[in-house]
Amino acid sequence: MSRGVLNCFQATKGFSVQRQSHPMSEFNKLTGVGPKRRKVLEAAGILTLRDLIYHLPRKYLDRTKLKRIDELRVGEDALFTGEVVRVEEAYNRLTVYVRDDSGMIPLVYFNGVQFLRKKFAEGRVLAIAGTPGFFREDLQLVHPETDPVQPGEVVKGYVLPRYPLTEEMAAAHVEHKFLQRIILEALENFTFSDPIPEELHEALNLVPEIDLLRELHAPESLENHAELRRQLKCRELFPFSLRLERRRFDRLKVGRTWKPDAALTAKLMAALPFELTGGQRQVIAELSASLEKPHQIQGLLQGDVGSGKTVVCLLGAASVLAGGGQVVLMAPTEILAVQHRQTLEPFLRSSGITFALLIGDTPREERETMLRNLQEGKLQFLIGTHAVFSPDVSYTRLGLVIIDEQHRFGVEQRAKLMQKGDFPDVLYMSATPIPRTLAHTVYGDLEMFLLKEKPKYRLPIKTRIVPPAKRADMLNFLLKEVREGNQVFWVVPQIGARETRNEDEGDAAVAFSSKEDVWNPNLLDKEEEDLLSVERLVKEVASFSTQWKVGYVHGRLSSTDKESALADFRAGRLQVLVATTVIEVGIDVPQANLIIIEHGDRFGLAQLHQLRGRTGRGAQQAWCFLPEPEKPWPPETAERLQRFCETEDGFAIAEMDFEFRGAGNLTGSNQSGFDGLRFTDLRSDFPLIQSVRELAREVLEGRKVVSSETLNRFALN
Numbered sequence: 001m002s003r004g005v006l007n008c009f010q011a012t013k014g015f016s017v018q019r020q021s022h023p024m025s026e027f028n029k030l031t032g033v034g035p036k037r038r039k040v041l042e043a044a045g046i047l048t049l050r051d052l053i054y055h056l057p058r059k060y061l062d063r064t065k066l067k068r069i070d071e072l073r074v075g076e077d078a079l080f081t082g083e084v085v086r087v088e089e090a091y092n093r094l095t096v097y098v099r100d101d102s103g104m105i106p107l108v109y110f111n112g113v114q115f116l117r118k119k120f121a122e123g124r125v126l127a128i129a130g131t132p133g134f135f136r137e138d139l140q141l142v143h144p145e146t147d148p149v150q151p152g153e154v155v156k157g158y159v160l161p162r163y164p165l166t167e168e169m170a171a172a173h174v175e176h177k178f179l180q181r182i183i184l185e186a187l188e189n190f191t192f193s194d195p196i197p198e199e200l201h202e203a204l205n206l207v208p209e210i211d212l213l214r215e216l217h218a219p220e221s222l223e224n225h226a227e228l229r230r231q232l233k234c235r236e237l238f239p240f241s242l243r244l245e246r247r248r249f250d251r252l253k254v255g256r257t258w259k260p261d262a263a264l265t266a267k268l269m270a271a272l273p274f275e276l277t278g279g280q281r282q283v284i285a286e287l288s289a290s291l292e293k294p295h296q297i298q299g300l301l302q303g304d305v306g307s308g309k310t311v312v313c314l315l316g317a318a319s320v321l322a323g324g325g326q327v328v329l330m331a332p333t334e335i336l337a338v339q340h341r342q343t344l345e346p347f348l349r350s351s352g353i354t355f356a357l358l359i360g361d362t363p364r365e366e367r368e369t370m371l372r373n374l375q376e377g378k379l380q381f382l383i384g385t386h387a388v389f390s391p392d393v394s395y396t397r398l399g400l401v402i403i404d405e406q407h408r409f410g411v412e413q414r415a416k417l418m419q420k421g422d423f424p425d426v427l428y429m430s431a432t433p434i435p436r437t438l439a440h441t442v443y444g445d446l447e448m449f450l451l452k453e454k455p456k457y458r459l460p461i462k463t464r465i466v467p468p469a470k471r472a473d474m475l476n477f478l479l480k481e482v483r484e485g486n487q488v489f490w491v492v493p494q495i496g497a498r499e500t501r502n503e504d505e506g507d508a509a510v511a512f513s514s515k516e517d518v519w520n521p522n523l524l525d526k527e528e529e530d531l532l533s534v535e536r537l538v539k540e541v542a543s544f545s546t547q548w549k550v551g552y553v554h555g556r557l558s559s560t561d562k563e564s565a566l567a568d569f570r571a572g573r574l575q576v577l578v579a580t581t582v583i584e585v586g587i588d589v590p591q592a593n594l595i596i597i598e599h600g601d602r603f604g605l606a607q608l609h610q611l612r613g614r615t616g617r618g619a620q621q622a623w624c625f626l627p628e629p630e631k632p633w634p635p636e637t638a639e640r641l642q643r644f645c646e647t648e649d650g651f652a653i654a655e656m657d658f659e660f661r662g663a664g665n666l667t668g669s670n671q672s673g674f675d676g677l678r679f680t681d682l683r684s685d686f687p688l689i690q691s692v693r694e695l696a697r698e699v700l701e702g703r704k705v706v707s708s709e710t711l712n713r714f715a716l717n
């Protein structure tokens with residue numbers, strides 16, 4: 001459950017917002033909230049009065065206009081009046097016929113018949129609200145809300161807020177009307193200081209927070225709703241933008257200069273087994289130019305899978321190494337860290353750069369020597385997983401941190417890293433191109449480096465959807481390819497059917513939250529037994545032919561087992577590698593030019609693109625197959641996957657994914673928001689984001705003069 005917009009303050013270091021504290025006891029002053037209900041609220045994440053007033057309706061029922069009975073439609077909530085003309089009771093069911101000038105409709109009750117019967121005397125006029133449904137061919141209302149209408153009374157329409165409710169809330173009778181009442185009571189009886197100072201209201205076009213909330217909880221109509229949402233967005237965007245701009249600002253004050261070094265660059269270049277692409281040269285030049293600037297840089301290197309980012313960052317790092325700085329390359333998985341070591345070893349060795357690999361499994365003694373060498377400055381280049389930033393690892397002169405596949409690292413890990421050393425420059429490498437709007441907002445404080453060109457020798461990967469009837473053909477094709485020396489990655493969404501089938505969701509979630517498997521929220525809810533698992537697929541593939549050797553790898557294997565499976569695959573001792581998405585990121589086996597992705601609908605397009613990018617690295621034609629399960633995909637899914645088959649441009653795919661799935665999935669954060677943005681849609685609200693950001697910039701740069709209280713509030717002085 002969300003904690004309200006204030007979250008974006010709490011999450012920020014350096015922004016001490018003076019927030020009124022409302023101790024829990026103040027909940028007691030709300031009518032009807034005793035210890036039991038307080039607990040229920042707490043369990044739903046409502047800990048403070050501020051949380052409570054920001055527990056906003058999920059939707060509203062618009063009952064502003066009274067309907068006539070002949071205007072009632074199935075499935076459409078409505079408010080209308082009618083006179084009771086007949087009451088029938090049979091088999092513990094009460095049917096109340098009501099009518100107006102336009103027609104008649106039955107209201108049906110199954111429970112509490114004894115008690116209800118008294119309410120519905122013939123001739124009585126009722127205000128009735130509910131959603132009509134069909135029974136046989138006729139409309140009826142089951143358990144509608146009713147209120148007696150007094151003679152001469154005019155029934156007024158209203159808007160009914162519907163709040164997000166947990167089961168516990170419902171059980172404790174904390175329901176829509178109750179919530180609305182206590183929230184309005186809180187707004188009436190307590191003072192809440194507006195987090196956005198009044199002097200900024202005009203610039204942002206805001207009404208006072210209390211007025212906004214009152215209207216959100218008890219609107220008279222829904223006409224103003226879009227504007228209310230805009231205000232909510234502005235209220236969260238402003239502090240967010242300040243934070244972003246502030247980070248950019250701060251970096252201008254720290255950091256140091258790294259001069260390019262021709263000699264070391266030449267040495268590294270000499271070890272390259274290929275020509276750099278024009279794109280690579282350009283980004284390397286941009287990177288060195290940035291590193292030469294006197295301030296701390298934070299950059300984002302975006303390049304499609306297979307565009308050759310690894311050598312770019314190595315060559316980019318040359319000036320830091322030459323200037324006596326230490327470089328850390330951090331990968332999100334052990335497999336990938338090991339692979340980076342293998343790739344970089346020849347370069348580092350031939351240019352006399354000291355390097356080491358630090359992962360969770362590094363033996364203790366070796367690790368101790370490593371740490372000592374780091375501290376004494378004898379170790380220049382460290383490759384590893386997040387182990388490189390364990391508390392006991394310290395650097396003498398950390399100059400550059402390179403983070404591979406940055407979307408895998410949480411914000412916290414990134415923050416921890418920033419505290420190491422003396423303001424090192426940081427370069428994030430992202431293999432999932434980030435949609436333009438997202439890049440400007442969430443990563444708006446980063447310098448962008450775009451690597452758009454791929455090495456020339458690559459043929460386009462052919463991607464095909466395989467209908468169930470063609471599965472055998474596909475297997476035969478694969479076998480033929482394998483006989484010719486090709487190798488196959490075969491991806492499934494789960495490790496074993498067992499863990500997900502018999503256990504509840506919680507346990508299943510644990511099974512998949514293993515660090516190296518992408519946790520795919522779509523994975524856990526339904527029909528797991530219909531999903532192919534590593535176990536099942538290994539059996540299927542192995543029994544299809546004895547001519548191929550099948551191995552497997554997934555996130556729950558020990559890193560030694562993972563490594564040995566991969567080594568066997570790389571060395572050609574295995575022809576088929578069945579895997580979970582553990583191979584998604586960065587794995588580079590050039591002779592594997594075939595990939596099958598089972599249950600492709602379970603993955604985001606960017607993720608599919610990553611997986612597909614495991615192939616197409618050698619000189620032969622690469623293929624990616626997406627088998628369709630027995631039960632056909634719904635049309636939208638089929639369309640999405642078809643579009644994926646038709647393009648190989650990672651930047652275009654990122655935009656498509658963004659369109660289909662929103663930002664949460666892309667950034668690896670949950671769907672409820674990104675970095676505390678709860679109301680803003682990074683895509684459709686782009687213009688608003690830009691304008692709020694401009695105001696934040698004006699405030700920071702002093703172009704918009706604000707009082708010292710405001711500066712204090714956002715910790716800007």
Ligand code: ADP
Nearest residue numbers: 274275276277305306307308309310311455588
């Ligand atoms: P990614 O950008 O996906 O991280 P890598 O850095 O892993 O890509 O590079 C993919 C493969 O392409 C590696 O095998 C690498 O050695 C190779 N490679 C990189 N640059 C070039 C180039 N200019 N010409 C040919 N091969 C290259």
Ligand code: MG
Nearest residue numbers: 309310431586
């Ligand atoms: Mg890579």
